[in-house]
Amino acid sequence: MLMRDLLMLLIVVPGGLLALRHPFVGIMMWTWISMMNPHRLTWGFMYYAPVAMFIGGCTLVGLLLSREKRSPFVGAPAWWLVLLVLWMCVTTAFAFDPADSMIQLERVLKIDLMVLVTLMLVRTKREMMAFAWVIALSIAFYGIKGGIFTLLSGGGSRVYGPLGSYIEENNALAVALIVVIPLLRFLQTTLTSVWQKHAMTVAMVLCGMSVLGSHSRGGLLAITAMVAVLWWRGRNKVLTGIIVLIAGSAALSFMPEHWWARMDTISTHEDQSAMGRLNAWIMAFNIAKENFFGGGFSIYNSYVYGMYAPDPTHVVSAHSIYFHMLGEHGFVGLFIYLGLWISTWFAASALRKHGRRQAETEWCVELGSMVQVSLVGFAVGGAFLSLAYFDLSYNVMALTVAAKAWMHCRGWESEREFHSPRRVLGLPLFFGDKLAR
Missing domain, CATH: 1.20.58 (Methane Monooxygenase Hydroxylase; Chain G, domain 1)
Structure with missing residues (x-):
């Protein structure tokens, strides 16, 4: 121990x-x-x-x-992030419970500050590759472990994340894995050895099994949306579609009957969980409608629910990144939050569009494409989860902005060709010498 x-x-x-x-x-x-x-x-x-x-x-x-x-303000998403931080400071001053809201604000500010620090320090292709590996493997660790657990348990037990973290809950872990799977696919394209590519395929499959093993209905919707975008982006849609259908059918047939019973409630409002979400969403809308600055971070209590919720006895968190922002920071906060992710989408589009112009930036095409797939998964899965402040999505944004800035300033002309990943962090890695070529 x-x-x-x-x-x-x-x-x-x-x-x-x-x-x-x-x-x-x-x-x-x-x-x-x-x-x-x-x-x-x-x-x-x-x-x-x-x-x-x-x-x-x-x-x-x-x-x-x-x-x-360098300056962290190297793209529109960074400016949207700063604007969001400033607005959250304002809404905290007008919060229903300023003292408790200040505690959560301090936590959020730490995360956002370090995202801006990341934009200052992640500048070269070598650094971006290292950053991508750290992001992906930090979450994929639990996906691989959870996928093995799901297979060994026959899908009968739920997969959870580490205690005391944003992804402790099974639903949150599922969405985090859905965001990471496309990044694993991007990193797979940077590998050259056959066994490395196969190992990455196994990792992605296990992460997918972990999503199913989380028994998350939002996760099922999100992974469906993610797979649909991946299929649409694929070159051979017929072959890809056949592979997806076979793999998906095999994975779903593995899950037990009580898993299917839980998934069947997606289209209904019969269970307490669904009714609690609906109750929280209506409350968040009512708060934003009557309070320009929202209610602040601390609104999930019986007092606030008694004033704004249809059912004041069913107190839960927002369970939605959109209603989370709406209830806590008003319509302005939601607008800024959406602006952050829309601008990140367009930054990824720029990578896909302009990355084809020279050989040195071809890797940006795949990165931009997979970031957009991750954003789709986050947008769908986040609709049912309180992950508005989790580091993962902001780190994906930072990676995208850094890559676009590198491509715009022709960074490959001022840095050495990266031949060995062993120099990324000064530690030996197993990925092979041609990782980031």
């Missing part, structure tokens, strides 16, 4: 010290810790250790001392 804590300590402390000199390493560790929550896999003193605070502090100090940085 203690070995996990010691291993975590041996990773975090040297990593933080290294971040003082190389803040890029720090932001990679921050991304890993904030999304994967590896300290929650320990059983002793590291479980509640402030590892994110330590790494974040070291990274910020390293950023101040480093000259290898």
Whole structure:
């Protein structure tokens, strides 16, 4: 048991010290810790250790001392993010419960600040590739583990994320995996070895099984939308469609009867979960309709529900990224939030459109395409979950903006050809020397 804590300590402390000199390493560790929550896999003193605070502090100090940085305002999504942060500060001042709302605001500001730091430090193709691997593997770890668990348990038990994290709930983990699967596909296109490509295929399949194993109805809708977009983007739609139908039928036939019974309630409003969501959505709309600044972060209590909800006794969170923003930050907050993701979509479109112009930027085409697939999955799955502030989607945005800025300034002309991933973080990797060519 203690070995996990010691291993975590041996990773975090040297990593933080290294971040003082190389803040890029720090932001990679921050991304890993904030999304994967590896300290929650320990059983002793590291479980509640402030590892994110330590790494974040070291990274910020390293950023101040480093000259290898740029302005974070390198694309429209970054400006939308800053505007959203400013608006959330305003709505907190007018919140129903300013004290409790301030606690959540501080948490959100930490996430958004580090996203802007990421945009300052992720500048080269090498750094973007490393960032993409960290994002994907941080979440895929639970997908691979959960997929194996689903297969071994016959789909009878639900898959959950790490305790105390944004993806602790089964539904949240499902949507996070749906966002990550397209990124795994992008990374697969950068691999050259046959066994590496096959290993990535297995990882994607296991992540898909984990989504089914989460027993998430929103996850099923989101993965259906994601697969539909992937099929539409494919070159050979007939062959791809046949493969999808066969693989999908095999995966669905594996799931037990009570899984099917739960999925059958998608089109009905009979269960408590669906009725609770509807009740929360109506409450959020009523708050925004009567309060220009929304209600602030702290609106999910019996007092607020008694004033704005049809059923004041059924108190739950918004369970929707859209109604989450609407209830907490009003129509203006929802507009800004949608502007953030629409601008990210167009940034990804620019990667697809302009990446074909030269050989050095061809990888941007695949990245832009897969980011859009991820956004579709997030838009559909997020409609049923309170994931409006989770790091993952913002990190995908940062990766997209960084790639577009790199392509716009012809970054390949000012950096060395990246031949070995072993130099990405100064640690040995198994992916092969031609990973990012």
